[in-house]
Amino acid sequence: MFRLLTSVTLFVLSVNGDFLTQERTRGATLKPISACCDIPELGEQKYLTECSNPKLPGPCNDVQCVFEKSGFLVDKHTLNKEVYRAHLRQWLEGHKGWEDAIEKAIKDCVDKDLRQYLDYPCRAYDVFTCTGIAMLKKCPKDAWKC
Template sequence: MFKSIVFCALVIVASHADVLKKRDSKGASLKPLSVCCDIPELGDPKNLEKCSNPKMPGPCDDIQCIFEASGFLIDRNTLNVDAYKAHLTKWEEEHKSWKVAVDRAIEECANNQTRQYLDFPCKAYDVFTCTGIAMLKKCPEAAWKC
C-alpha cells in the first residue's frame, strides 16, 4: 500500500525528460511511468506492519504513521532531516545501484522544503512523494521494466 500511494502521486509529475530517456525495445506503452521503475521497499518492515494494522485511511495518515514510527518527523509538520537522510543512506548501502537516485532524493526532498499540494498540508506525504519522484527520475537501468 505504501508503494501504491507513491506511485499514484508519481503519475502526475513523473513526465520529466530524464525519465523518458529510459526507453527500451519492449514496445510502446501508455502505462504511467511510475509502474516502469521497480523501486525496492523503502520502509522498515516493523514500522510498515505497525501502520498496517489497522491500515490508516487516506494518502496522508498511513505515510504519517510510518514517518512517525521511523523517527523521520520532529513534529507533524517538521522533517527530521538527519534521520531521513541517514535512513536513505543506509538503504542505499543495501541497494548500491540506487546511489544516484538516493543522492537526488536527499538533495531535492530532504535538503529542501517540498510541497506536493494535497488539499491539506502533510509533511510526510510531501517528503515521501518527492522521494519517489526523485528516485523514479534516476531509476537504474536494471530496475526499469518498460
C-alpha cells in the same frame, strides 16, 4: 551471393528469434511512469506492518504513521532531516546501484522543503512523494521495467 546472404540472415534470425518475438509482444502502454521503475521498499517492515493493520484511511495517514514511527518527523509538520538522510544512506548500503537516485532524493527532498499540494498539508506525504519522484528520475537501468 544473394542466396548465401539470405541463408546467413535466416540462420541468425532463427538463432535470435526471441529478439523478434520480444519486439512484437511488447506493446504500447499508458501506465504511469512510476510503474516502470522497480524501486525497492524504503520503509522498515516493522513500521509498515504496524501502520497497515488496520489500513489507515486517506492519502496521508499511513505514510504519516510510518514516518512518525521511523523517527523521520520532529512533529507532524517538520522533517527530521538528519534522521531521514541517514536512513536513505543506510538503505543504500543494501541497494547498490541506487547511489544517484538517493543523492537526488537527498538534494531535492531533504535539503529543500518541497510541497506536493494535497488538499491538506502533510509533510510525510510531501517528502515521500518527492523521494519517489527523485528515485524514478534516476532509476538504474537494471530496475527499469518498461
